[in-house]
Amino acid sequence: MLDGDKNIARQRWMGILARASAVEIAKLLSGLGDLPDYHIIKRPETGTLMVEGRAGGAGQRFNVGEATMTRCVIRLTDGRMGFSYALGRDRVKAEHSAVIDALLQSENSTSEMLQSGIDALERSQAEARDLASRKAAATKVNFFTLVRGDG
Amino acid sequence: MYVAVKGGEAAILATHDLVAEDRRGDVSIPEISVEQIREQMQLSVARVMNEGSLYDEDLGALALKQTQGDMIEAAFLMRAYRTTLPRFGSSVPVDTATMAIRRRISATYKDLPGGQVLGPTYDYTHRLFDFALMANGEKAPPAMAADYALDAAMPRVPDILGDEGLMEVEAPPEHDPRPFDLTRDPVEFPAGRDVRLQTLSRGDEGFLLGLAYSVQRGFGGNHPFAGEIRMGEVTVSFVPEELGFAIELGDITLTECQMVNQFTGSIEQPPQFTRGYGVAFGHAERKAMSMAIIDRSLKAREFGEATEYPAQQEEFVLYHCDNVEASGFVEHLKLPHYVDFQGELELLRKIRREQEERLAERKEAAE
Numbered sequence: 001m002l003d004g005d006k007n008i009a010r011q012r013w014m015g016i017l018a019r020a021s022a023v024e025i026a027k028l029l030s031g032l033g034d035l036p037d038y039h040i041i042k043r044p045e046t047g048t049l050m051v052e053g054r055a056g057g058a059g060q061r062f063n064v065g066e067a068t069m070t071r072c073v074i075r076l077t078d079g080r081m082g083f084s085y086a087l088g089r090d091r092v093k094a095e096h097s098a099v100i101d102a103l104l105q106s107e108n109s110t111s112e113m114l115q116s117g118i119d120a121l122e123r124s125q126a127e128a129r130d131l132a133s134r135k136a137a138a139t140k141v142n143f144f145t146l147v148r149g150d151g
Numbered sequence: 152m153y154v155a156v157k158g159g160e161a162a163i164l165a166t167h168d169l170v171a172e173d174r175r176g177d178v179s180i181p182e183i184s185v186e187q188i189r190e191q192m193q194l195s196v197a198r199v200m201n202e203g204s205l206y207d208e209d210l211g212a213l214a215l216k217q218t219q220g221d222m223i224e225a226a227f228l229m230r231a232y233r234t235t236l237p238r239f240g241s242s243v244p245v246d247t248a249t250m251a252i253r254r255r256i257s258a259t260y261k262d263l264p265g266g267q268v269l270g271p272t273y274d275y276t277h278r279l280f281d282f283a284l285m286a287n288g289e290k291a292p293p294a295m296a297a298d299y300a301l302d303a304a305m306p307r308v309p310d311i312l313g314d315e316g317l318m319e320v321e322a323p324p325e326h327d328p329r330p331f332d333l334t335r336d337p338v339e340f341p342a343g344r345d346v347r348l349q350t351l352s353r354g355d356e357g358f359l360l361g362l363a364y365s366v367q368r369g370f371g372g373n374h375p376f377a378g379e380i381r382m383g384e385v386t387v388s389f390v391p392e393e394l395g396f397a398i399e400l401g402d403i404t405l406t407e408c409q410m411v412n413q414f415t416g417s418i419e420q421p422p423q424f425t426r427g428y429g430v431a432f433g434h435a436e437r438k439a440m441s442m443a444i445i446d447r448s449l450k451a452r453e454f455g456e457a458t459e460y461p462a463q464q465e466e467f468v469l470y471h472c473d474n475v476e477a478s479g480f481v482e483h484l485k486l487p488h489y490v491d492f493q494g495e496l497e498l499l500r501k502i503r504r505e506q507e508e509r510l511a512e513r514k515e516a517a518e
Contacts, residue, residue, distance in 0.1 A: 136268050
């Protein structure tokens with residue numbers, strides 16, 4: 001894989017991990033049996049992120065307000081580094097996510113297993129979004145018949 | 152002048168215990184959990200996150216629990232907490248055009264691309280008590296779902312008219328500069344749009360609502376239309392230095408309001424519609440709408456309009472809309488001012504004495 005492709009793949013799983021719950025991530029890791037050995041490079045740490053918006057949605061940048069976020073960096077014994085960044089204050093999730101990020105970077109049976117777990121998380125996140133969108137769609141106004149949705 | 156007062160330690164410790172007992176209320180009633188507040192008092196949590204200027208639903212709920220639901224005290228807790236945390240950086244500006252919409256309405260266009268989506272709202276309720284909620288009975292039936300999802304991206308309504316040149320353009324200034332941050336630098340006047348919008352977005356909902364109402368009632372020159380209100384989830388992305396590429400950190404709920412206002416034009420500008428923008432954490436429509444009206448009224452200077460009303464005067468609005476600062480100053484009056492007051496008391500006695508002496512002298516002279 002080219003570096004760019006690797007980054008795209010990594011962006012995808014990091015986004016999925018960031019949205020997953022601590023329970024889901026712990027479950028993903030526990031599927032591996034014993035955790036691999038790793039060193040903590042940066043302890044899970046909670047800080048803030050300034051959320052920026054744009055005036056009118058597309059104009060001048062401005063600061064809307066901060067959000068809590070937690071990050072963690074680990075290194076596996078083979079030298080691969082794992083990073084995690086997510087909104088919220090969950091330090092256990094941050095550490096687990098960083099381990100998963102490191103493991104996913106190699107191509108072996110472990111990463112394949114994790115990858116299928118990531119795919120499943122992505123599907124369930126997409127399903128939740130789709131359901132919320134369809135519930136909103138049920139409240140879409142039809143000015144001609146004044147009937148709500150299809151129900 | 153404040154005076155250090157000693158001797159109140161025991162009383163203060165006792166008040167901590169008493170307020171904890173007061174907060175708990177009748178112990179025969181089950182204690183409320185932070186999770187319950189987060190899930191069932193979401194609009195209160197949103198307000199605390201906005202005025203505390205920190206997005207964290209769990210902390211917003213905890214703040215409400217700890218303060219017995221006192222919104223401003225809860226916002227104060229959020230502000231105090233954030234000062235203990237390191238700042239990791241700034242997000243990529245959120246893109247509200249790709250919001251996962253749960254509500255989106257326009258009062259200016261009936262048929263607009265993507266449609267009018269009412270979403271979860273009290274707008275069409277009758278404002279009658281639902282005593283079933285008091286009886287703790289019924290489980291809410293699951294909401295109906297359509298067999299199709301909404302469009303993945305919906306145009307922001309003012310951008311539709313923008314194509315005709317009838318709408319004030321909202322474009323980034325040259326080089327798309329980093330925004331001012333009032334948590335790090337003092338506000339100066341005249342204030343830039345970025346300063347105004349950041350201040351308003353953490354401003355008190357009630358204060359901004361009252362000011363927005365004053366604009367509508369004639370204490371300001373604007374006649375706003377709700378061009379669009381949308382609420383839903385936006386993705387928050389961040390570029391960590393160590394990685395050098397953007398990653399998604401998750402989603403936050405935002406409410407955005409685009410107000411459209413008349414503008415008769417000036418020598419340089421032909422008549423066009425002008426814009427006011429509001430955005431808020433969580434589902435907070437009243438806040439976003441009020442903010443959008445005030446954002447527009449504070450553009451008076453840029454449009455060469457007279458600034459004769461409070462809502463048009465940026466120093467007045469920006470210095471007074473922060474409820475944590477405002478309550479700090481108003482409520483500091485509760486602290487001991489014994490020496491100040493003794494000084495005033497002495498002065499008043501002296502003036503009275505002198506006046507009485509003068510009157511007595513004059514009386515003597517007259518006799």
